[in-house]
Amino acid sequence: MKQQIRTLLQQALDSLKQSGALPGDASPTIQIERSRDPAHGDFASNLAMMLAKTAHRKPRDIAEDLMAALPASEHVVKVEIAGPGFINFHLSQRAFQAVVPSILEAGEHYGRSRLGAGKRVQVEFVSANPTGPLHVGHGRGAAYGATVADLLAAMGFEVHREYYVNDAGRQMDILAASVWLRYLELAGEDLPFPVNGYKGDYVWDVAAKLHRENGDRLRHAWSKIASSLPADETDGGDKEKYIDAVITQAKTLLGAKDYRFIFDTGLDYILADIRDDLAHFNVNYEQWFSERSLTESGAVERAIERLEKSGHVYEKEGAKWFRSSDFGDEKDRVLVRDNGQSTYFASDIAYHMDKLERGFEQVIDIWGADHHGYVPRVKAAMQALGDDPDKLDVLLVQFAVLYRGGEKMQMSTRSGQFVTLRQLRKEIGSDAARFFYVMRKCEQHMDFDLDLAKSRSNDNPLYYIQYAHARICSVFRQREEKKLSYDQAAGLQQLARLTEKHEQALLSSLSRYPEVLEAAALNHEPHQLAHYLRELANDYHTYYNAHPFLVEDADLRQARLALIQSVKQVIANGLGLLGVSAPESM
RNA sequence: GCGCCCGUAGCUCAGAUGGAUAGAGUACCGCCCUCCGAAGGCGGGGGUCACAGGUUCGACUCCUGUCGGGCGCACCA
Numbered sequence: 089m090k091q092q093i094r095t096l097l098q099q100a101l102d103s104l105k106q107s108g109a110l111p112g113d114a115s116p117t118i119q120i121e122r123s124r125d126p127a128h129g130d131f132a133s134n135l136a137m138m139l140a141k142t143a144h145r146k147p148r149d150i151a152e153d154l155m156a157a158l159p160a161s162e163h164v165v166k167v168e169i170a171g172p173g174f175i176n177f178h179l180s181q182r183a184f185q186a187v188v189p190s191i192l193e194a195g196e197h198y199g200r201s202r203l204g205a206g207k208r209v210q211v212e213f214v215s216a217n218p219t220g221p222l223h224v225g226h227g228r229g230a231a232y233g234a235t236v237a238d239l240l241a242a243m244g245f246e247v248h249r250e251y252y253v254n255d256a257g258r259q260m261d262i263l264a265a266s267v268w269l270r271y272l273e274l275a276g277e278d279l280p281f282p283v284n285g286y287k288g289d290y291v292w293d294v295a296a297k298l299h300r301e302n303g304d305r306l307r308h309a310w311s312k313i314a315s316s317l318p319a320d321e322t323d324g325g326d327k328e329k330y331i332d333a334v335i336t337q338a339k340t341l342l343g344a345k346d347y348r349f350i351f352d353t354g355l356d357y358i359l360a361d362i363r364d365d366l367a368h369f370n371v372n373y374e375q376w377f378s379e380r381s382l383t384e385s386g387a388v389e390r391a392i393e394r395l396e397k398s399g400h401v402y403e404k405e406g407a408k409w410f411r412s413s414d415f416g417d418e419k420d421r422v423l424v425r426d427n428g429q430s431t432y433f434a435s436d437i438a439y440h441m442d443k444l445e446r447g448f449e450q451v452i453d454i455w456g457a458d459h460h461g462y463v464p465r466v467k468a469a470m471q472a473l474g475d476d477p478d479k480l481d482v483l484l485v486q487f488a489v490l491y492r493g494g495e496k497m498q499m500s501t502r503s504g505q506f507v508t509l510r511q512l513r514k515e516i517g518s519d520a521a522r523f524f525y526v527m528r529k530c531e532q533h534m535d536f537d538l539d540l541a542k543s544r545s546n547d548n549p550l551y552y553i554q555y556a557h558a559r560i561c562s563v564f565r566q567r568e569e570k571k572l573s574y575d576q577a578a579g580l581q582q583l584a585r586l587t588e589k590h591e592q593a594l595l596s597s598l599s600r601y602p603e604v605l606e607a608a609a610l611n612h613e614p615h616q617l618a619h620y621l622r623e624l625a626n627d628y629h630t631y632y633n634a635h636p637f638l639v640e641d642a643d644l645r646q647a648r649l650a651l652i653q654s655v656k657q658v659i660a661n662g663l664g665l666l667g668v669s670a671p672e673s674m
Numbered sequence: 675g676c677g678c679c680c681g682u683a684g685c686u687c688a689g690a691u692g693g694a695u696a697g698a699g700u701a702c703c704g705c706c707c708u709c710c711g712a713a714g715g716c717g718g719g720g721g722u723c724a725c726a727g728g729u730u731c732g733a734c735u736c737c738u739g740u741c742g743g744g745c746g747c748a749c750c751a
Contacts, residue, residue, distance in 0.1 A: 117691085125694080134693060140731075147731080171694040172731065217751060259751050328750095379751095407749055418677070418747075425749040432751050460678050461746045486679075486744080528687070531679060533744065535686065540700090546713055547700060555713050566710050607690055619688060622698080633706085633715040674713075 089187075089599050090120050092163065093131050093177055100157040101135070109153050110143050122600065129166070129176035130596070136173040147173025184595035185583040191598060191654035192576060199605045199661055204245030210443055211237040212377075213454035214366070215252040218358045219263045220288050222365055222509040225456065228534070229485045230509070231525035231667070232614065233454040234371040236483070238665050239609035239617070248448070249373045252439060255355055256380045257432055261335045262286065263358075264351040268306070268338050270295035271350075277310040283321040284331040294357045298350065306350065308341045365510050369518055370667040382438045388430050391438040391473070392423055400472045410437075415468030437469040444475050452612075457484040457531070483612055488525065488534040516542040522667040523550040526614040549622050553659060554671055556625035560656040561672040563637055564649070572638055572645065579650030582643045586651055590631040594655065597627045601658050605665075614666065621662045628655050 097118050104110045116138040123132045136151035143150060151169040158167060163183035168176050191198045213233025216226045234249070241247045254260065266285040270292050273279060281287065298306070317333045319325025339347045359376070366372070382388050392408065395401050400411045406426030410433075413420050423434045443451050455462070467477040490497040490507060497507065512521055520541040527549065528534045540548055567574055586595065600620070608616040637648040660670040 119691080119693095121690085121693090123694095124697090128694075132694085137693075137731080174694065219751090254751060257751055405749090409749095422749045427749080429749085431749065435751095456745095457679065458745055463678085484679075532687080533680065537686080540686090544713060548713085549699070551713060552699095555711085559711060559714085563710050570710085603690095611690070613690085615688080616690080619698080626698090629714055630716090632710080633712090636710060638710050673711090 089179070089183070090131065090603060092161070093120050093133070094118050096158055096161055096164070097133055097135055097154070097175075099159050100154045103157045104153055110139060110150070113142070122596075122603075123176065128170060128174070129168070129178040131177040131179070132174045133177075134174060136169075136175060140173070151175050181587060181592065182584070184592060184599060185586055187595055187599040188583055188586075188650055188654045189580050191657050192580070192650065195657060196661055196664070198657060199601045200242045200244070201602065201606065202244040203606065203610075204240060204243045206246075207244075207449045208246045208248065208447065209240055209450045209452065210248045210250060210446070210448040211240070211452045211454070212250045212252055212443075213237075214371075215254070216362070217254045217259050218355055218362060219259050219286060220358065221290060222362055223506040224490060224509055224512050224536075225487055225506075227369070227509040227512060227521060228488050228525045228530075229454055229456060230366060230369060230371045231522045232483075232485055232530050234369075235522075235526050235614040235617075235666055236452070236454070236609075236612050238667070239605065239612075239614060242605060242665060243609045248375065250375045250377050251373050253359065253376055253378050254432075255359075255378050256383065256435070258332075260351065260355065262331055263291075263354050264347065265331065265334045265338050266291050267294045267298065267354040268342075268350050269334070271298045272307060272310060272313075274299045275304050275307045277307070279310045279314070280320065280322070282331050282334055283327040285334075290358065290361070291354075294354050297357065298353055306342065306346055313337050313341065365513075369509065369513060370522060377439070379435050379439070382435050382442065383430070387438040387442055388434050391441050392430070392434060394441070394473055395423070395437070395469070398472060398474070410465075410469065410472070412465045412468040412472075415464075415471045417464045417468045421465055433465065436466060437473070440466060440470055440480065441473055441475070444470070444479065449479070451480045453480065453482045455482060455484055457486045460484050481612075483530060485530045486533045488536045490536050490538060492538045512538075519554075519668045520548075520550055523618065526666055527618045529613055529615050549618075550668065551674075552629075553621045553625040553663065554669075554674060556628045557656055557659045557663070557670045558672060558674045559632060560628070560652050560659075563652060567638055567649070570638060573642060574646060574649045576650060576653070578643075579646035579653075582647035583650065585644050585647040588631075588635060590627070590634050591648075591651060594624075594627045594631055594651065597624050598654060598658055601662070617662055617666060621659060621666075624655065624658060624662075628652070628659075 097120070101110070101118070105112050116135065118133065118135055119138070120131055120133050123129050136154060137147040139150050140147045148169060151173045154175060155167050155169060163179050164177055165180045166178035168178075170176050211233060214222070214226055214230050216222055222230070237247050237249050262284065263286055266282070266287075269279060269281060269285065274295055316337065318329055320330040321327035338350075342350070363376075392401070395410055400414065401423065402409055402411060407422050408424035409420045410423050411420050421433055422431050423437075424430050440451070463482045466482075467480060470477045470480060516538060524536060524541050544551060546552060564574075586592075604616055604620040608614055635648070637645065637652060639645050639648070663670045
C-alpha cells in the first residue's frame with residue numbers, strides 16, 4: 089500500500105523536475121508514514137518539506153505543485169495539504185478491503201517478501217561455553233537471535249544459524265578436571281573439591297556416567313594427586329594456581345588420550361543438554377561450529393600469518409601481539425602467549441575470517457552486553473585482514489533481571505546458584521519465555537516478571553494475543569454448531585459490506601503487517617512485531633465486543649467471517665515468527 | 675579514570691531513517707455479560723520526554739556538557 093503511494097509521488101516528482109518546477113538534482117528518499125490522526129488521512133508524506141531547502145521554495149507551494157502533478161489512482165479518494173506542508177492521502181475503503189483476499193490467498197506467506205533474495209546472512213547466537221547448562225541470561229540471546237534469524241528468513245534472506253562451541257581453552261579444562269574429581273569421589277576417593285571448580289549437579293551427572301561406563305579405569309589415588317598440588321584458597325593459597333595444578337596433574341596421570349576422553353565426555357554431555365534445551369525452546373541451528381576445529385584445520389595459524397604478513401603483529405615479552413590500536417582499539421592484544429598457546433582472541437579472528445571466507449554478505453553476532461568491549465578488537469582484526477568490518481554487525485543483548493513476587497532474584501554464576509533456562513521454561517512455558525524476552529528492544533535492561541509471564545490474566549500480553557486467536561477459532565466452532573453457512577469465496581465477494589469503523593481499523597492494521605515485518609527484520613527489532621500483534625489483538629477484541637459476526641444476514645456474515653479469518657492468519661503468522669504457538673483454544 | 679548502553683505517566687515499556695496536540699499496558703476510579711469464550715470492551719484522571727545549552731522551518735529523536743543507573747577495561751573464555 090505504502091509502495092503504491094510512493095510510486096505516485098515519484099511520478100509527480102519526476103514530472104515536476106522535467107517541467108523545471110523543481111531542480112533536477114532534487115531526489116530525496118520519499119518518506120511515507122501512516123497518519124496517526126484519522127483527520128490526516130491514511131498516509132502522509134513530508135516530501136514537500138524535504139524539497140524546500142534545495143528548491144528554495146515554500147513547502148506548501150511545492151506541495152501544491154506535487155498534488156497537481158499526481159497521477160490519478162483508483163484507491164486514492166482525496167489528497168490534501170496540511171500543516172507545514174504535509175501531503176495527506178485518503179484511501180478508499182475498497183483499497184483496505186483488498187487486504188483480505190491478499191491475506192487469505194497468501195496464507196502463511198502473507199507478510200513475507202523477497203527483499204533479501206540471493207543474499208546470505210549468518211547469524212551466530214548464544215554460543216555459551218559448554219561448561220554447564222544455559223541460564224536465563226542466555227535465554228534472552230537465544231530468543232532474540234532465533235527471532236532475528238527467522239525475521240530475516242521471512243524477508244527472503246538465506247539465513248545460516250550458528251552456535252560457536254568454545255570447546256577449547258582453560259574453562260573447558262576446569263570442567264574436565266571438575267568432572268574427573270567428582271568421578272574420583274564416586275570411585276571412593278575422599279577429596280576436597282576445588283574452590284574454582286564447577287560445582288553444579290550436572291558435573292555429578294557426567295561423573296556418574298563416566299564411572300558407570302568405565303568403572304575404576306580412570307581412578308588415581310587422591311593422596312598421589314594431592315602430593316604435588318599447592319594450597320587451595322581455603323588453605324590460604326591461590327584458587328587459580330590450584331585449579332591449574334589439578335589440570336596439570338590430570339593430564340600427567342591420565343595421559344593425553346584418557347584426559348581427552350574425560351574432556352570430551354563432559355563436552356558431549358553438556359552440549360547434548362544445551363542442544364536439547366534449545367530445541368525445546370524452539371531454537372535450532374544449521375551448524376554447531378567447533379572452536380577446536382579452527383586450530384586443527386590450521387585456520388588460527390593462517391589468520392595469524394595473514395596478520396603478520398600485513399605487518400600488524402609484533403613480539404614483546406615472548407608473546408605475539410596484534411597492533412589493534414592502529415584500528416581504533418584502545419590497546420594492543422595478545423595473539424600467542426609466551427607459553428606458545430594462542431589466545432581465545434586468535435581463535436575468534438580465525439573464526440570471523442572463516443565466516444567471511446564462506447561468502448556471507450552479512451555476518452551478525454549476538455553477544456551479551458558484557459562483551460561490548462570486545463567489538464572494536466574484532467572489527468580491528470577484520471580490517472587488518474583486509475576484510476570489510478561493516479559486514480559484521482554485532483548486536484548486544486542486555487541482561488534480564490528476574491522478578492518473582494515483586495522481589496528481584498539474585499543469582500551468581502560461580503556458586504552455581506542461577507536459574508537455568510530449563511527451569512524458566514518449566515515454570516512459565518516456552519511460549520511465554522520466548523515472547524517476554526523479545527518484547528523489549530535488546531539494548532534495554534529488562535525486568536522479567538515471572539508472575540506476569542505465567543499469569544492467565546488480561547495483564548499478560550501474550551495471553552491477550554493468543555486469546556484473540558482462540559476466540560476467532562471459537563467463533564468458527566460456533567458457526568458449525570449453529571449450522572450457519574460460510575464460504576470464503578462468497579465472503580470475498582461481500583467485502584464491500586465491511587464499512588464499520590471497527591472494521592476499517594482492523595483492515596488498516598492488517599495491511600500494516602508487511603511493513604511491520606520489514607521494519608522488524610531490517611532493524612533487528614522483533615519487539616516491533618510483538619507490539620504490533622498486541623495492537624492487532626486489541627483491534628479484534630474491540631470489534632468482537634462491538635459487532636456480532638454470526639448474523640442472520642448471510643452476505644454480511646460471509647464478509648465478517650472472511651475478515652476475522654484473515655486476522656487469525658496474521659496472528660498465527662506473527663506468533664509463528666516469534667517462535668510462539670497460536671492455540672485454537674485455551 | 676577511559677569506553678559502550680540506558681534515563682519518556684506511580685510501575686513496565688513503545689515512539690521506524692528528526693515532523694503535525696508525546697502513546698500503550700498496568701495500577702487507580704466509573705460503566706458494559708437474557709448476546710459468537712468478561713482470559714474481553716468503553717470512559718476518566720495522571721508527563722518541564724533526567725538537566726542545561728546548541729544545530730533548523732521543526733528535536734523524545736542529532737551534537738556538546740552535567741547528573742543518575744548498568745556493563746566493560748586479562749597472555750579467561
